[in-house]
Amino acid sequence: MEDRAMQDDENARTGNQVQGAASFSKFMTVLQSIADAPRGLDIGQLTKSVPFPRGTVYRLVAALVAEQLVVHHREDGTYRLGPRLLQLAAKTWESSDLRTVAREFLVSLRDATDEVVHLAVPSSNRMVYIDKIEGSNTVQMKTSIGGQVELHSTSVGKAWLSGLSDDRLNEVLGQLTLRRHTEKTYTDPDRLRKELIKSRERGYAFDDEENEPDIRCVGSPIFDRSGEPVGAISVSMPVYRHDPERHAKIASLVFKTAKDITAKLAVII
Structure with missing residues (x-):
């Protein structure tokens, strides 16, 4: 019994x-x-x-x-x-290996540019900011940790896309709705694909007021040890602080910083 x-x-x-x-x-x-x-x-x-x-x-x-x-x-x-879910996600991001590894490099990049620096990761065909470090120069941007942005209109999104293989890139592009945010947003898949190939070749993506008016951003992808893009970093600035000379300097710094983070990830993770 x-x-x-x-x-x-x-x-x-x-x-x-x-x-x-x-x-x-x-x-x-x-x-x-x-x-x-x-x-x-x-x-x-x-x-x-x-x-x-x-x-x-x-x-x-x-x-x-x-x-x-x-x-x-x-x-x-x-x-x-809702906010509780984003709070729970933020707890995960705070302990994220990528966020932890990248932090010192992001601070150095901020110090070298004195502009806003972002770290983002892909999520459901969007990018989610998991870190943001402000410069002393004020930039009015609609970004915050936990905020989501679209792939096709941001430098972090375009940088991540540029790191994908051709087959995977075509697959993801086929799933996107290329919504227009400004007059400069890429809404034609073929034009966007050409821009992404160019970004891949030079090592960084450029958001020329494509997501927000008067804001330009330079971003580069971060890769894991298998060569898959796992995130991207960016530097953002208002148009009036952007010129060809400064663009070249910042692009070089962003590209190098992303490479340094990628190298550190390969050793730790």
Whole structure:
């Protein structure tokens, strides 16, 4: 009798674990669907993107909102990633090997340029800033640690893309929506591909007011020991502090810094 009771307890625990895992999987499916949508999803779009009944989606979203993992933007009815999730992600980035390895190099780059320096990594066909160091010169930019930007319109995104193999580059470009941010944003896939090949050949990418007006950025990719791009760094500056001579100097510094980080990663990771 005792053995049977123990077996029944074990079966109950196993059943609860399976049920719990299934519920967790549903939450993760909804969360991933929201994360993959740059502009968020309203409830109708979300219901179409996940294999659950509308009522289940409502309950899952309500629970995610209650835990601040998702926020509801009332102005357009969309759901997007919430502050708690970004806080949890920031904890991971703080202990990231790449962020730790790159930090001293980023500080040196900031000191050499006195401009804003960024470190970003790819996430769901976007780039996420995992570090940002300000220079003494003020630059009004829409960037922050944890912020996401698109691949095609930023120097970190274009730098990362330029580090991909041709096959992988074509695959990723086929998934992108080349949304226009300024008059200079690349919205034609063929023109963008040519620019990325040029970036690959010279070792750095250039954002010429393509993401924000009056802001120019120079970025270079960081590679792991297998030669895969794992992130990118950039220096950003206002147009009035950018000229051909300064461009050449900063491009050289960014390229060298990315190479130094790549070399350090190969030894440590």
